[in-house]
Amino acid sequence: MPKISMQEAIVLVSSALARAGASQGMADSTARSLVLAEAQGLGSHGLSRVGQYVTHLKNGRVNGAAVASLSRRKGGALLIDAQEGLAFPACALAVAEAIAAAAEFGVSFAGVVRSHHCGVVVDHLRPAAAAGMVGIGFANSPSAMPAAGGRHAIFGTNPIAAVFPRRGADPLLVDLSLSEVARGKLMVAAKENKPIPQGWALDAQGLPTTDPKAGLAGSMLPIGAISSTKGAMLALVVELLVTALIGANYGFEASSFFVDEGNRPGIGQAFMILDPGALAGNDGYYQRIEVLIQEMLKDEGVRLPGARRENLLKLARENGLSLSDDMLHALQQ
Numbered sequence: 001m002p003k004i005s006m007q008e009a010i011v012l013v014s015s016a017l018a019r020a021g022a023s024q025g026m027a028d029s030t031a032r033s034l035v036l037a038e039a040q041g042l043g044s045h046g047l048s049r050v051g052q053y054v055t056h057l058k059n060g061r062v063n064g065a066a067v068a069s070l071s072r073r074k075g076g077a078l079l080i081d082a083q084e085g086l087a088f089p090a091c092a093l094a095v096a097e098a099i100a101a102a103a104e105f106g107v108s109f110a111g112v113v114r115s116h117h118c119g120v121v122v123d124h125l126r127p128a129a130a131a132g133m134v135g136i137g138f139a140n141s142p143s144a145m146p147a148a149g150g151r152h153a154i155f156g157t158n159p160i161a162a163v164f165p166r167r168g169a170d171p172l173l174v175d176l177s178l179s180e181v182a183r184g185k186l187m188v189a190a191k192e193n194k195p196i197p198q199g200w201a202l203d204a205q206g207l208p209t210t211d212p213k214a215g216l217a218g219s220m221l222p223i224g225a226i227s228s229t230k231g232a233m234l235a236l237v238v239e240l241l242v243t244a245l246i247g248a249n250y251g252f253e254a255s256s257f258f259v260d261e262g263n264r265p266g267i268g269q270a271f272m273i274l275d276p277g278a279l280a281g282n283d284g285y286y287q288r289i290e291v292l293i294q295e296m297l298k299d300e301g302v303r304l305p306g307a308r309r310e311n312l313l314k315l316a317r318e319n320g321l322s323l324s325d326d327m328l329h330a331l332q333q
Helices: 005-017 024-039 049-057 087-105 126-130 183-191 214-219 230-242 282-296 307-319 325-332
Strands: 069-074 076-083 107-114 134-139 153-155 160-166 167-176 268-273
Touching: 005 049, 005 325, 024 049, 024 087, 024 307, 049 126, 049 183, 069 087, 069 160, 076 087, 087 107, 087 126, 087 268, 126 160, 134 230, 153 230, 160 282, 167 307, 183 214, 230 325
Parallel strands: 076 107
Antiparallel strands: 069 076, 107 268, 134 160, 134 268, 160 167
């Protein structure tokens, strides 16, 4: 299995996106994010997405010339217009503006509208942790899950993420979709012709399936082994935060990411940034978070959220990425 450095992978991905019609800034920002995801072992949001983005650029589902901009501001509330481009430059702008606003007001909320797939949500929040701030992120996506008690897909998998900085240690990184698993895992399984576990998805008739292609054509099951109602309700909360509140499209108004043709999805992301110095105070915050972490680590087997990702990222930076021959060939082509 060939290995390439993270920087070599970034150059390959950026080149592919730029040739497909993305501006150089959009291509570079997206490439860094996809390679970062791959380095953390998150293949469903990593290099497997390059072909999808390239196709969307070529088919006009993404505006490759878009330049994200701040379109509205009132105090700590900010609205970023992604201009129907790839989401990564817009999310970076939103978080940067939100960090500056939180430094002034103690808290901020930045919405991103007219956007696209945003990858690993918690990675957008890493600059908040670097600035000593707590970050919370939300995103919606094309419809994949029904409402509680319903049958047809309305909500996306609608991830929630959070980052909590620590002194002299890696931040806590929390990132989860509100479906039983991220839909990208079905995409990977379908490409590899592998079955998926029971309980991940339903087919188009609303029946349980282990066929990833049938699951992609059907709907995802909300998170919750006993009852999916709680997961569906959380998905509703996220959907409203990034649509009705900020003006983005609902998931059912956006064409699937997994089809080549369709509309520009126009979905949304939102980021809340909080300055601990405005609340408990920085010293109090850092002291109290360590108290909780030490209590958690009293039980053998507890793994801090984000620890596995950070370890894999460090190894990738040192040793490069291991790619399949098919993946490397596809990127080179």
